[in-house]
Amino acid sequence: MKPKGRHITLDYSGFKGSGDWILSILQSAVSRSKAREVHAHVEQFDGTKSPPGFAAVVLIDESHVSAHCYADEGILAVDCFTCGGVDPALIADDIHGQLTAAIPSIKLIQRTELDRFVMEG
Numbered sequence: 001m002k003p004k005g006r007h008i009t010l011d012y013s014g015f016k017g018s019g020d021w022i023l024s025i026l027q028s029a030v031s032r033s034k035a036r037e038v039h040a041h042v043e044q045f046d047g048t049k050s051p052p053g054f055a056a057v058v059l060i061d062e063s064h065v066s067a068h069c070y071a072d073e074g075i076l077a078v079d080c081f082t083c084g085g086v087d088p089a090l091i092a093d094d095i096h097g098q099l100t101a102a103i104p105s106i107k108l109i110q111r112t113e114l115d116r117f118v119m120e121g
Contacts, residue, residue, distance in 0.1 A: 003115035005083030011110040015076035019054030029094035036061040
């Protein structure tokens with residue numbers, strides 16, 4: 001079975017930062033890859049309807065790169081999903097490098113990789 005896509009997730013603890021800052025990190029990682037940005041947005045959550053934090057997404061021609069944060073708990077989830085010839089590992093590695101350079105105390109708890117659009121043949 002041959003996949004047409006790949007999905008990488010990164011889970012962190014010890015995160016301190018804003019949604020706008022993370023969105024800029026996601027966008028810079030995408031711009032240094034072979035992916036093509038289509039749209040970007042961050043939604044801040046103030047705690048009135050959902051826990052404080054944010055969701056940020058960069059929609060790319062090849063799928064998406066996103067981040068979701070529970071600010072009070074300092075946890076951050078990032079996912080990089082691409083299909084075609086774009087390697088999501090390069091984007092994930094770029095994001096990880098930017099995060100650890102800016103927040104030396106941040107801890108990567110888990111990294112997962114999954115084939116997507118698996119096809120027979």
